[in-house]
Amino acid sequence: MKLKLHVWRQNGPNDQGKLETIDAPSVSPDQSFLEMLDDVNQTLALEGKDVIAFDHDCREGICGMCSQVINGVPHGGQDRTTVCQLHMRKFKDGDEIFIEPWKARAFPVIKDLVVDRNGLEKIMQAGGYTSCHTGGVADGNALPIGKPVADYSMDAAECIGCGACVASCPNSSAMLYTGAKVAQLAVLPQGKIEAAKRVMAMTEAAKENGFGNCSNHYECQASCPKGVDVKFISKLNREYMKALVK
Amino acid sequence: MILDGKCPTGPIETSWDRHRFESKLVNPSNKRKYKVLCVGTGLAGGAAAASLGELGYQVEAFCYQDSARRAHSIAAQGGINAAKNYPNDGDSVYRLFYDTIKGGDFRAREADVWRLAQVSNNIIDQCVAQGVPFARDYAGYLDNRSFGGAQVSRTFYARGQTGQQLLLGAYSALSRQVKAGTVKLHERREMLDLVVVDGVAKGITCRNMVNGDIESHWGDAVILATGGYVNVFYLSTNAMGCSVTAAWKAARKGAYMANPCYTQIHPTCIPQHGDQQSKLTLMSESLRNDGRCWVPKKTEDCEKPAGEIADDDRDYYLERKYPSFGNLAPRDIASRAAKEQCDDERGVGPGKRGVYLDFADSIKRLSEDTIRERYGNLFEMYEKITDENAYKQPMRIYPAPHYSMGGLWVDYNCMSNVPGLFVLGEANFSVHGANRLGASALMQGLADGYFVIPYTIANYLVTVKPGEVKADHEAFKASADAVKADIDKLLSINGTKTPSEFHRELGKIMWEKVGMARSDESLKEALKLIPALRDEFWKNVKVVGTNEQFNQELENAGRLADFFEFAEILAKDALNREESCGGHFRTEHQTNDGEAMRNDEDFCYVAAWEFKGAGVEPELHKEPLKFDNVKLAVRSYK
Numbered sequence: 001m002k003l004k005l006h007v008w009r010q011n012g013p014n015d016q017g018k019l020e021t022i023d024a025p026s027v028s029p030d031q032s033f034l035e036m037l038d039d040v041n042q043t044l045a046l047e048g049k050d051v052i053a054f055d056h057d058c059r060e061g062i063c064g065m066c067s068q069v070i071n072g073v074p075h076g077g078q079d080r081t082t083v084c085q086l087h088m089r090k091f092k093d094g095d096e097i098f099i100e101p102w103k104a105r106a107f108p109v110i111k112d113l114v115v116d117r118n119g120l121e122k123i124m125q126a127g128g129y130t131s132c133h134t135g136g137v138a139d140g141n142a143l144p145i146g147k148p149v150a151d152y153s154m155d156a157a158e159c160i161g162c163g164a165c166v167a168s169c170p171n172s173s174a175m176l177y178t179g180a181k182v183a184q185l186a187v188l189p190q191g192k193i194e195a196a197k198r199v200m201a202m203t204e205a206a207k208e209n210g211f212g213n214c215s216n217h218y219e220c221q222a223s224c225p226k227g228v229d230v231k232f233i234s235k236l237n238r239e240y241m242k243a244l245v246k
Numbered sequence: 247m248i249l250d251g252k253c254p255t256g257p258i259e260t261s262w263d264r265h266r267f268e269s270k271l272v273n274p275s276n277k278r279k280y281k282v283l284c285v286g287t288g289l290a291g292g293a294a295a296a297s298l299g300e301l302g303y304q305v306e307a308f309c310y311q312d313s314a315r316r317a318h319s320i321a322a323q324g325g326i327n328a329a330k331n332y333p334n335d336g337d338s339v340y341r342l343f344y345d346t347i348k349g350g351d352f353r354a355r356e357a358d359v360w361r362l363a364q365v366s367n368n369i370i371d372q373c374v375a376q377g378v379p380f381a382r383d384y385a386g387y388l389d390n391r392s393f394g395g396a397q398v399s400r401t402f403y404a405r406g407q408t409g410q411q412l413l414l415g416a417y418s419a420l421s422r423q424v425k426a427g428t429v430k431l432h433e434r435r436e437m438l439d440l441v442v443v444d445g446v447a448k449g450i451t452c453r454n455m456v457n458g459d460i461e462s463h464w465g466d467a468v469i470l471a472t473g474g475y476v477n478v479f480y481l482s483t484n485a486m487g488c489s490v491t492a493a494w495k496a497a498r499k500g501a502y503m504a505n506p507c508y509t510q511i512h513p514t515c516i517p518q519h520g521d522q523q524s525k526l527t528l529m530s531e532s533l534r535n536d537g538r539c540w541v542p543k544k545t546e547d548c549e550k551p552a553g554e555i556a557d558d559d560r561d562y563y564l565e566r567k568y569p570s571f572g573n574l575a576p577r578d579i580a581s582r583a584a585k586e587q588c589d590d591e592r593g594v595g596p597g598k599r600g601v602y603l604d605f606a607d608s609i610k611r612l613s614e615d616t617i618r619e620r621y622g623n624l625f626e627m628y629e630k631i632t633d634e635n636a637y638k639q640p641m642r643i644y645p646a647p648h649y650s651m652g653g654l655w656v657d658y659n660c661m662s663n664v665p666g667l668f669v670l671g672e673a674n675f676s677v678h679g680a681n682r683l684g685a686s687a688l689m690q691g692l693a694d695g696y697f698v699i700p701y702t703i704a705n706y707l708v709t710v711k712p713g714e715v716k717a718d719h720e721a722f723k724a725s726a727d728a729v730k731a732d733i734d735k736l737l738s739i740n741g742t743k744t745p746s747e748f749h750r751e752l753g754k755i756m757w758e759k760v761g762m763a764r765s766d767e768s769l770k771e772a773l774k775l776i777p778a779l780r781d782e783f784w785k786n787v788k789v790v791g792t793n794e795q796f797n798q799e800l801e802n803a804g805r806l807a808d809f810f811e812f813a814e815i816l817a818k819d820a821l822n823r824e825e826s827c828g829g830h831f832r833t834e835h836q837t838n839d840g841e842a843m844r845n846d847e848d849f850c851y852v853a854a855w856e857f858k859g860a861g862v863e864p865e866l867h868k869e870p871l872k873f874d875n876v877k878l879a880v881r882s883y884k
Contacts, residue, residue, distance in 0.1 A: 011795075030519045032631075038524055038746070045744045045790050045799060053796050055312065057485040059525045061627065062410055063316040085630045110456055111796040118433075121313055125425045129418035130377050134297040134696045135368070137375035141332065144386025154379040154404060157411060161315055184377065191377045 001027040001093040005040065007052055008100040013108040013116075019098070022052075029089035033076065034059060034066065036088055037099075054113040061085040061225065064160035067167070068113050069100040074164035074223040082162065082225040102163055104172035106210035117163050119209035123174060126205035127198035128181045130191050143189050156184035158226040165220035165228075171212030176220040178202050179236035180228050186239050196243035203240060249502075249854055249869035252657045253357035258875050262361040265658070266701050270708040277302035279712035282703065283450055283465035284308070285437045285492050288317030289409070289688060290671025291471030292416035293695025299423035301700055306463060307420070308432045308452060310487050310801075315417040318473060318485040319691060322409025323530035323624065325391060325401035326373075326688040328366040333390050337398040339363045346686060347876045349395040349576050350651070350679020351828035351844065353505070353852075356875055357658055358676045365697040366689050370402055372696055376415040380404050392535055393684035395576035395883075401685045406530055406623045412688055416695070435461070436801065437492040438732075439725045440468065440499045440667065447496075447666035448715040451725045453733075455801065458793040460729055462722040466712055467666050467703060470496060471695065474650035474672040476509055478809045478816065479761070480753020482647035483515060483528040489805035490812045493654050493673050497812075501662045502854035502867060504675035505652035506812070507820035510682055510829045511762050512648030513539075513580035516631050516641075517600040526646040527631055529603070529624055531684040534573045536608035536617060537641070539564045539584070541592040541601050548594050552602055552640050563587055563601075571883040578681040578829045578842070579883060581645035585762050586840065588644070595642040604640035645762060649687060651678040651829060652819075655854040655869075659702035660694060663854075666710070668703060670694035675852065680828025733793050736803045741786030745803040748783050752806070752813060755779065760817050765833045769821040776817060777861060780810040811860050818855070818864065825849045846878055 003024040010017030022044075027036050034056050041051040057065040066083040070076035076086045091097065099113065107115040145153075157180070165176040182199050185191030191198075214233055221230045254261040254268075272280065280303050284295040287309040295307040309317060331337040342363040347354060370388070374380065381389040381403050390399040404411035423429040432452075439451040441462070449464040475490035476482040497503045514529045540560045542548050547555050563583055565572045575583070584601045587593060594600050609617050614637055618625070625636050632642070653675040660668050660676070671691040678686065715721075759772035783806070791797040826835040826842035827849075835843045852869040 028520060028522060031522055032524070035522055035524050039522060041799075042744055042746065045788060046742075048788075048790055050791055051799055053798060057311060057316060057487050058318060058321045059486060060321055060483075060527050061630075062321050062407065063311070063318070063485060064313075065311060065316050080626070081630060085627070087630065087633075089633060114796060117312055121421070121431075121433075124315075124418070125421040127425075129422045130375065131422060132372075132375040132419075133300045134293075134372060134419070134700065137371045140330070140370045140374040140380075141387050143374070145382055146386050147382050147384050150379050150382040150386075153377070154381075154411075157379050157404075157414065158407075160410070161313065184379065188377050188379070190375055 001029065001088065001091065003027055003091065004096045006096065006098045007112070009112055010109050011111060013110065017109065027088050029087070031088045032059070032084060033086040033088065034084050052113065053111040056084055059084040062160060064162035067102045067115060067162055069102065069167060071098050074102065074167040075225050080225055080227045102167035104166050106166065106172055107163065119211060120161055120163060120174065120177060122209050123178055123202050123205045124181065127201035130185060131194060145188060149187050153184045153187050155229065156180040156232050159228050160226055162225065164223045164225060166211060168219040168223035169212070170217055171215055173214045174206045174211040175214040175233045175236060176224065176228055176230065178206050179232035182239055183232040183235040186235065195239055196246050199236065199239040199243050247867045249655065249852070249867050251355055251869055252659065253355060254658070258356060258360045261357050262364055269701055269705045272704045272707050274302060278304060280304065280466045280707050281306065281464070281713065282467050282469060283463055284469040284471065285450065286317065286471035286473060286673070287314035287420065288319035288471060288473060288671065289413055289416055289691030290695045291469065292317065292413065292420050293692050294469055294471060294670055294699045295429050296416060296419035296423050297696050297700045298703070299426070299428035302428065305423070305429040306432060306465065307429055308435045308437060310434065310436045310455065312433050314420055314431060314433065315414060317413060318488055319413045319688070320410045321485065322688055323406045323528065324393065324532035325403035325408045325685040326369065326412060327393065327400050327685040328370045328402060328689065329363055329400060330367055330370060332388060333399045335398045337400050341398065342366060342400065344876055345396050346677065346683060347679065348881055349683040350681055351842065351881055352679065352873065352878050353827055353871065354677050354679035355871065356873060361698065362677050362690060362693050365693045368697055369689060369692045373412055373415050376418060378404060378411045378415040391532055392574060394531055394534065394574045394580065395683040403532065406532070406621055409688055412692065416692070438495060438729045438804070440496045441721050441725045442499045442664060443715050443719060443721045445665065447664050448719070449717065449722060451722070451729050453729070456796055458795060458797070460726045462717040462726055464715060464717045464722070466707060466710055467668060469668045469670060469699065470654065470673050471670040472673045474653070475812060476647035476650050478752070478813050479647040479756045480749050481518065481523060481526050483512060483526050486525060489808065491805050491808045494808040494812050496654060496662070496664065496667060497857045499664065501664045501667055502655040502856055503652070503815055504655035504852050504854040505819065506816040506855070507823055507830050508651035508680045508828060509647060510577060510649035510651060511581045511645045513577055513584055513645050514603060514643045515646035516628065517595055517644040519596065527627065528648060529628060529641065529643060531577070533603060533621060533624060536620065537573065537603040537605050538562055538607060539573055539601055539603055541587040541594060545591045548592060548598060561592070568883045575883050576681060576683060581762060582831060584645055600642040600644045602640035603643045605636065606640070609637065649682055651675065651680060651682050655852065659705060660698055661702070661706060666706065668699060670699060680830055733800065733804070736787065736789050736800065736807070737793065739785065739787050739789070741788045743786055744788055745799060745806050748779065748787060749802070749806050751779055752776070752809060756813060760820055763831050763833050764820050766821065769817050772817045773814065773821070776810065776814045780860065783807070783810060815855050815857065815864055819853055822853060822866065823849055
């Protein structure tokens with residue numbers, strides 16, 4: 001296949017940035033999207049040109065490192081698929097593809113398609129844990145947890161922290177990301193104890209780090225590569241209300 | 247030199263307890279005076295940094311990713327072993343110890359493995375307390391599944407993403423310590439040198455991957471938890487950024503590299519599809535609980551769709567060869583068996599390098615929904631990559647490089663031969679011998695990080711004065727200058743081949759000559775080809791861009807330069823080890839039916855290599871292995 005790429009090039013957070021058109025002349029349908037970019041970069045490198053910078057690591061859809069908006073949609077719009085798991089068979093010969101970085105005030109561009117997602121770290125550091133220290137905990141079976149509760153918690157824990165929810169949201173809200181962690185821990189007996197403190201601290205950190213609020217567009221769920229459900233945002237709101245009246 | 251692992255003597259059942267009691271302690275008010283650097287934030291590094299921070303040490307943690315949560319432990323799918331014996335099926339600390347020693351083909355230290363088995367139960371408790379959503383049954387109790395090399399169900403899991411959930415648990419503990427101010431995180435940093443002062447590890451030099459700054463960081467101890475090196479094969483199941491670099495920089499400063507030839511080739515990966523491929527994807531070993539491996543009995547059937555081959559014409563080769571373990575034979579054995587079938591021209595799929603992993607019987611027995619609940623995410627991943635539906639037709643799988651049992655040499659305290667340098671998890675060589683059993687990597691990473699290093703590091707720290715050497719010491723400047731010189735050299739060559747072209751070529755040599763089957767001849771060829779390619783690399787590599795920018799080409803070139811030096815040691819170790827054991831298979835040393843043949847008389851030792859410079863003969867140091875609790879025997883899974 002022959003493709004025409006329009007790739008966002010930006011040299012640092014203060015650079016203006018622009019779309020650059022680059023040809024991808026021989027793309028195999030079995031290649032992943034990132035392997036296609038690898039090829040393009042090989043050609044650029046051999047011509048002595050600056051290669052396209054993009055974040056990636058595990059290339060099996062779990063590390064959450066890859067972060068590209070493809071044709072306007074984070075991760076390219078395939079159901080529950082990260083960029084690294086997107087394959088070129090989903091495109092056809094002659095396609096023009098627009099490739100941009102996550103766009104959100106909270107995610108300044110480092111270079112080209114690479115952004116700084118440190119704001120997400122700050123939310124987690126504010127309270128995304130149970131305050132247990134290593135050692136001295138009870139036997140794993142001492143606290144039976146019903147299967148539906150364990151499954152609900154696991155559904156929330158699927159989040160890979162890529163930030164697609166933020167990138168797709170008109171408000172750059174991190175509510176799905178935050179809600180997933182709040183919900184995972186709030187339903188478990190070992191996480192309930194600190195639930196109120198946690199939800200307050202995490203939402204406060206989200207605000208402080210430039211993430212907006214939720215206005216029910218649900219773009220986050222649509223673009224989430226793990227299909228994390230917006231019901232966890234509702235859960236976040238309920239936990240927040242409970243904490244407020246405490 | 248004969249190395250001493252400093253293992254406790256006496257009855258093994260009490261060895262760790264006695265060692266803990268005899269270890270020195272750092273008084274709580276003195277802990278904050280010590281600074282510990284921890285490189286890598288996967289299960290071992292993340293757990294270590296969090297646990298040491300909780301104890302009150304000043305910890306600084308480093309990772310090359312943009313977040314500590316992205317370390318490659320996250321990709322582990324199947325599960326984590328523990329000797330809980332919840333299913334009442336006969337498990338015990340002793341059995342887990344025994345299975346691990348036997349699984350490793352009698353090439354690991356007994357005392358280290360015993361400790362691992364002993365603390366395995368604490369790990370599960372710890373993770374549950376952190377809120378890790380392990381699979382549970384309807385009564386609310388923890389569920390188990392089976393893994394290779396064991397006849398009990400001792401594997402705890404969280405769907406098909408156990409590594410992710412355990413890592414997020416460690417990451418949450420780490421995040422808590424960052425908030426508490428005991429741990430400082432440095433993301434997007436790559437360690438490019440170990441700083442050694444008077445023979446003692448005192449810090450690291452690293453590159454800030456965003457702006458190219460070369461940074462000096464001092465510490466009273468340095469922990470490397472930097473994972474494995476199988477990206478030396480280019481195509482592997484490791485993440486793209488996984489490299490030998492941090493470990494190799496330590497080796498260049500005197501740390502010994504132990505058993506580098508023990509590499510694990512995982513039997514169930516998605517076969518390679520073309521030359522442009524950048525990595526291989528694992529399909530969890532847990533699939534072998536319900537999937538049956540087979541190939542057509544007749545070569546002419548290999549082109550036919552699987553559904554058209556009658557049951558009688560299928561060779562369920564693992565069940566045939568290993569009736570008592572069947573599809574759950576250990577990884578090294580299952581991988582070689584798959585290779586054997588393909589070498590026998592009975593492989594399937596493009597290029598005929600593949601075997602079937604078939605779920606039809608299990609779907610009939612249990613229903614498609616049950617299989618979906620157990621492995622849904624794996625089937626989805628398989629479909630995304632291959633465009634095939636594994637509920638309707640069997641998966642095609644083939645072995646791929648996955649894990650390294652070898653690594654930096656450490657003593658029982660997880661300290662390398664360089665005092666002050668500790669090595670944890672996959673980066674060290676300690677517990678898996680010549681073959682790692684499934685679900686044991688997660689166990690080792692967390693054991694080392696949560697329950698070993700917090701005790702053993704104190705034993706060392708009491709011997710040093712906190713903050714004695716800081717970053718203003720001349721050794722740091724010398725190290726930074728050397729790192730800069732290496733980077734300048736890479737950038738100045740301006741040749742005609744990119745780092746990734748060289749990496750592919752190196753990988754091809756390693757896979758063909760030093761891969762699943764090795765011979766005297768193939769290894770000697772590799773030892774000619776590797777240095778030649780390395781020389782070409784240093785004359786003809788083209789690295790675009792500058793140091794003072796976000797530069798992935800430069801990162802790749804630097805990692806590859808280390809792989810080039812390391813690859814030679816790996817091949818040398820494989821050549822030296824004139825026996826077959828676990829993942830190391832020398833074609834000259836096999837039984838009549840093609841099984842690995844050990845030579846306990848001459849090779850029952852750990853081979854620890856001292857690097858003396860590229861192209862210079864490394865020196866071999868040996869640590870003899872003693873088996874007092876498990877009888878050295880021929881490993882049989884028949």
